[in-house]
Amino acid sequence: MSGTTSSTTSAPATEAEGRDLVAAEIADAGARLDAHHAPETNGRMAICRRCGSRTDTPVGLHHVPDVRQVARSSEWLDAQVRASRIGHARGSLGT
Numbered sequence: 763m764s765g766t767t768s769s770t771t772s773a774p775a776t777e778a779e780g781r782d783l784v785a786a787e788i789a790d791a792g793a794r795l796d797a798h799h800a801p802e803t804n805g806r807m808a809i810c811r812r813c814g815s816r817t818d819t820p821v822g823l824h825h826v827p828d829v830r831q832v833a834r835s836s837e838w839l840d841a842q843v844r845a846s847r848i849g850h851a852r853g854s855l856g857t
């Protein structure tokens with residue numbers, strides 16, 4: 763009897779934990795994108811033209827990536843950082 767009740771109560775708890783984790787990942791990815799560049803929207807859609815992430819409003823003050831965009835936006839940021847590092851390396855080599 764007690765076994766069935768404990769299994770039903772634990773299910774929603776893990777679901778909520780997963781949601782919190784996703785929310786934290788979205789906030790973290792959004793903050794990283796904000797730090798890299800200000801959102802560039804067309805003023806009509808809440809989407810950044812630069813990285814393709816969703817923004818909070820069509821004006822675009824902050825990045826708010828979709829759940830499915832979190833992994834992609836972090837990959838995009840890593841690629842940007844790598845590209846700038848290569849640029850710096852080339853610059854130092856040239857001088």
Ligand SMILES: [Zn+2]
Nearest residue numbers: 801810812813
């Ligand atoms: Zn962006």
